[in-house]
Amino acid sequence: MENYTVNGMVESDKFCLTDGILETTLAELKEYIDTKEESISNLLLMPDAIAEKRMYYNERELEEIERLTKLLSIDRFKDIQQRLKDANMRTGFTCLFYGSPGTGKTETVLQLSRRTGRPIFQVNISEMKSKWVGESEKKIQGLFCKYETMVRKYDICPILFFNEADAIINKRSNNTDAAVDKMENACQNIILQAMENLSGIMIATTNLTSNMDSAFERRFLYKICFDKPTVDTRKHIWNAMLPSLSYEEAKSLAESYDFSGGQIENIARKQIVDSILYGHHQDLSSVRSYCDNEIIRNSRTNRIGFVQQG
Numbered sequence: 001m002e003n004y005t006v007n008g009m010v011e012s013d014k015f016c017l018t019d020g021i022l023e024t025t026l027a028e029l030k031e032y033i034d035t036k037e038e039s040i041s042n043l044l045l046m047p048d049a050i051a052e053k054r055m056y057y058n059e060r061e062l063e064e065i066e067r068l069t070k071l072l073s074i075d076r077f078k079d080i081q082q083r084l085k086d087a088n089m090r091t092g093f094t095c096l097f098y099g100s101p102g103t104g105k106t107e108t109v110l111q112l113s114r115r116t117g118r119p120i121f122q123v124n125i126s127e128m129k130s131k132w133v134g135e136s137e138k139k140i141q142g143l144f145c146k147y148e149t150m151v152r153k154y155d156i157c158p159i160l161f162f163n164e165a166d167a168i169i170n171k172r173s174n175n176t177d178a179a180v181d182k183m184e185n186a187c188q189n190i191i192l193q194a195m196e197n198l199s200g201i202m203i204a205t206t207n208l209t210s211n212m213d214s215a216f217e218r219r220f221l222y223k224i225c226f227d228k229p230t231v232d233t234r235k236h237i238w239n240a241m242l243p244s245l246s247y248e249e250a251k252s253l254a255e256s257y258d259f260s261g262g263q264i265e266n267i268a269r270k271q272i273v274d275s276i277l278y279g280h281h282q283d284l285s286s287v288r289s290y291c292d293n294e295i296i297r298n299s300r301t302n303r304i305g306f307v308q309q310g
Contacts, residue, residue, distance in 0.1 A: 044150070047117050056104075056229065057229075061227070068095065072116040074117055090198075091199055092202070093198075093200075093221055098207070098226065102260030103229070109161055112159070121147055123143060123161065128168075136187050137187055137190060147160045151200040160201065160202040161204075165205060166206050171212070172188055192219060229261060235251050241264055270290050274286075
């Protein structure tokens with residue numbers, strides 16, 4: 001038996017069963033739990049179900065992502081964990097991908113999964129929140145319990161993936177009188193403690209870091225900033241998305257529009273749709289019109305070399 005913990009704190013008057021008791025004394029209960037855990041595999045996105053996609057990064061991003069890929073590779077990960085354990089250090093790995101929308105953060109997680117052969121356990125953050133007192137905390141505790149069960153159960157450690165994690169890594173409230181703020185703080189404390197005790201791999205993505213709690217910042221071992229692509233990187237993305245463009249046309253578009261990879265993909269998708277609807281090839285002027293329509297008035301994305309009139 002061991003003490004039950006809430007928000008990372010031990011409750012001396014509550015106890016729960018250990019895996020040892022389940023193995024040696026309550027075998028039938030253990031078998032029942034194992035049967036329930038069979039359904040856990042249905043929560044995983046398997047790497048062979050992820051389509052290969054070529055990603056284009058700036059030089060710094062590429063170097064950091066390649067380092068992370070080597071770390072998560074099947075032949076190195078367990079050895080690295082063992083060396084950390086021998087040095088009495090934490091063996092879990094927590095990573096934060098942050099930066100502008102459309103810069104490839106989510107897709108990078110998927111491609112990491114595919115390249116390293118690791119399943120993904122993706123968290124639906126909205127499902128973690130409940131209007132009932134104490135329910136959100138239980139759901140989050142249950143989430144990490146499920147994940148740790150996966151880590152123990154599978155030879156290949158899955159990736160715990162918090163996509164668009166802005167809602168859970170923001171600064172904790174000092175307003176301890178409001179019930180909602182107390183609940184949010186309690187949930188964040190549970191996540192912080194779980195990150196400390198993590199035995200696997202956690203990756204979170206966010207578009208916003210200005211309001212991130214410093215306690216979360218410290219707990220992310222790897223922090224990779226995804227900047228908007230450089231002119232040279234944009235040129236390669238244009239050529240990949242619209243192969244019909246010449247080198248000079250792709251270069252011209254890359255120099256004229258400060259777009260993210262996601263925005264360039266939007267334009268390529270619209271070009272394909274219109275070619276099917278109207279049955280004719282879209283020339284450079286048509287692509288430029290898509291680019292101009294992609295820019296929302298008064299947004300921060302401007303056409304390079306032009307001043308937007310008020």
